[in-house]
Amino acid sequence: MLWTIFLLLNGLLALVILYSSRSRQRNEPPLDKGFIPWLGHALEFGKDAAKFLTRMKQKHGDIFTVRVCGGYITVLLDPNSYDTLLDDKVSLDFSRYAQVLMQRIFSLRLPNHNPDTERAWMEQHFQGPSLARLSSTMHLHLQTLLRDEERSCSPADWRQNGLFSLCYSLLFRAGYLTLFGAENSNDVTALATVYKEFRTFDGLLAKLARSTLKQEEKRAAGLSQERLWELLSPAWLSRGKGSESRSWQQSYLSHLQTEGVDTEMQRRAMLLQLWATQGNAGPAAFWLLSFLLTHPEAMRAVRKEIRGLRLQEDGALQRHPLDTLEHRSTPVFDSVLSETLRLTAAALITREVVQDKTLRLASGQAYHLRQGDRVCIFPFLSPQMDPQIHHNPQTFQYDRFLNADGTEKKKFYKGGERLKYYTMPWGAGDNMCVGRHFAVSGIKQFVFMVLSRLDLELCDPTAIVPPVNPSRYGFGMLQPDGDLEVRYRLKTLH
Numbered sequence: 001m002l003w004t005i006f007l008l009l010n011g012l013l014a015l016v017i018l019y020s021s022r023s024r025q026r027n028e029p030p031l032d033k034g035f036i037p038w039l040g041h042a043l044e045f046g047k048d049a050a051k052f053l054t055r056m057k058q059k060h061g062d063i064f065t066v067r068v069c070g071g072y073i074t075v076l077l078d079p080n081s082y083d084t085l086l087d088d089k090v091s092l093d094f095s096r097y098a099q100v101l102m103q104r105i106f107s108l109r110l111p112n113h114n115p116d117t118e119r120a121w122m123e124q125h126f127q128g129p130s131l132a133r134l135s136s137t138m139h140l141h142l143q144t145l146l147r148d149e150e151r152s153c154s155p156a157d158w159r160q161n162g163l164f165s166l167c168y169s170l171l172f173r174a175g176y177l178t179l180f181g182a183e184n185s186n187d188v189t190a191l192a193t194v195y196k197e198f199r200t201f202d203g204l205l206a207k208l209a210r211s212t213l214k215q216e217e218k219r220a221a222g223l224s225q226e227r228l229w230e231l232l233s234p235a236w237l238s239r240g241k242g243s244e245s246r247s248w249q250q251s252y253l254s255h256l257q258t259e260g261v262d263t264e265m266q267r268r269a270m271l272l273q274l275w276a277t278q279g280n281a282g283p284a285a286f287w288l289l290s291f292l293l294t295h296p297e298a299m300r301a302v303r304k305e306i307r308g309l310r311l312q313e314d315g316a317l318q319r320h321p322l323d324t325l326e327h328r329s330t331p332v333f334d335s336v337l338s339e340t341l342r343l344t345a346a347a348l349i350t351r352e353v354v355q356d357k358t359l360r361l362a363s364g365q366a367y368h369l370r371q372g373d374r375v376c377i378f379p380f381l382s383p384q385m386d387p388q389i390h391h392n393p394q395t396f397q398y399d400r401f402l403n404a405d406g407t408e409k410k411k412f413y414k415g416g417e418r419l420k421y422y423t424m425p426w427g428a429g430d431n432m433c434v435g436r437h438f439a440v441s442g443i444k445q446f447v448f449m450v451l452s453r454l455d456l457e458l459c460d461p462t463a464i465v466p467p468v469n470p471s472r473y474g475f476g477m478l479q480p481d482g483d484l485e486v487r488y489r490l491k492t493l494h
């Protein structure tokens with residue numbers, strides 16, 4: 001008994017020392033350690049990062065340091081100062097924290113990982129002729145999958161589904177077939193299994209990243225991971241393929257081999273890539289269609305633009321529907337997409353401070369950052385939801401990114417200063433999303449195909465866009481809490 005009390009007291013003392021060990025020094029950002037020893041603000045941050053960081057911004061302003069699980073994170077929320085952080089490759093490091101997350105979420109360790117070589121490889125495969133090839137393969141897969149969906153519909157019968165499930169499953173499957181294998185496209189069951197496992201894994205991802213899984217969830221995540229490693233293993237993916245066909249996934253595998261990555265880690269890296277490449281486009285298409293279905297004026301404007309494209313092509317579009325869509329000017333759709341992403345893309349961009357640094361803000365004020373801390377920007381709060389930049393930021397306004405003459409609006413201001421960053425769904429700087437052009441082209445093809453071929457409407461005409469799942473803030477595209485029930489049927493062609 002005495003021994004237990006002694007241990008408890010010792011533990012308590014250690015916590016108190018830890019709790020009171022850091023105080024704000026001159027020139028450092030305001031420090032907010034929270035009331036819970038060691039954990040600090042971890043619970044509130046994890047539960048709803050947007051709400052927590054809004055509260056901190058109201059309390060401390062555009063820069064502050066918070067304690068989270070024994071570590072310290074400085075958060076910067078002034079977009080005019082983001083370049084000072086994004087441009088510094090000497091004192092701030094991107095890859096160390098990325099490696100921590102890789103290990104935590106994907107059980108993946110890449111000891112000789114060189115982010116620059118990896119980035120160069122990705123850029124080569126998601127730009128220029130490679131991008132054109134991928135986009136047209138994506139187009140074919142979307143067409144086939146939608147045709148399968150249509151086979152089960154007729155102009156007379158409505159089918160009912162959750163819009164999130166519909167968008168995620170179609171875009172995931174098309175994207176997966178495009179990047180991870182072509183010859184298996186007939187294997188509907190295998191495809192459905194990968195998608196089902198992926199959704200289980202994706203559902204647990206935020207908790208995996210925060211190490212807050214319950215015992216039962218830990219087991220489910222482990223099982224799902226094992227199954228996906230198996231389903232994504234080179235042996236499985238290349239079964240039945242001729243040697244002449246080389247998918248993106250196979251090229252990536254060769255790249256990993258060149259980098260000296262062992263076989264086990266190659267398997268695990270496939271799941272990371274599956275998530276990076278397939279985890280965002282489906283949810284983005286869902287939000288976009290949700291906004292269109294609940295904003296008739298926006299839907300009318302997009303439909304008008306699609307009709308215009310058809311006329312422009314003078315029938316060619318009917319013969320090769322939407323074939324070269326990404327090369328056409330679609331300012332209304334582009335504005336709708338930008339507005340959708342402004343409201344629903346919420347990555348937390350993180351760097352580790354590897355040597356003490358002075359961060360000079362646009363206001364002229366300088367702050368000292370300590371080695372070993374992390375520093376983040378959260379573009380979702382500013383610029384994207386900043387009322388000083390975007391009028392009524394919570395409201396979907398389909399033409400927010402359009403000028404009066406119908407061209408793309410690029411001029412936004414804060415406090416009279418024109419902004420370089422007025423929306424940042426793809427991140428910025430050297431780590432900006434390499435797949436953004438592929439993502440835009442896939443979402444655009446998907447939305448245009450759905451609107452051209454299907455009658456799509458809300459089951460309940462008064463339904464509203466579902467709220468976001470607040471635990472997803474920080475992980476790229478947000479996901480809804482719940483779904484939006486829709487019904488659809490094959491359009492009658494006149």
Ligand code: HEM
Nearest residue numbers: 119276277280281284345347425426427431433434435439
């Ligand atoms: C709406 C869809 C998407 C959004 C909003 C999105 C957003 C982002 C963001 C914000 C980052 C930067 C993360 C950071 O700085 O920490 C990123 C990185 C990345 N994205 Fe995307 N992404 C999307 C779709 C895609 C697609 C379709 C692909 C590939 C096919 C892709 C591939 C990647 C890769 C490989 C990186 C890592 C880049 C690096 O570390 O240098 N993304 N994405």
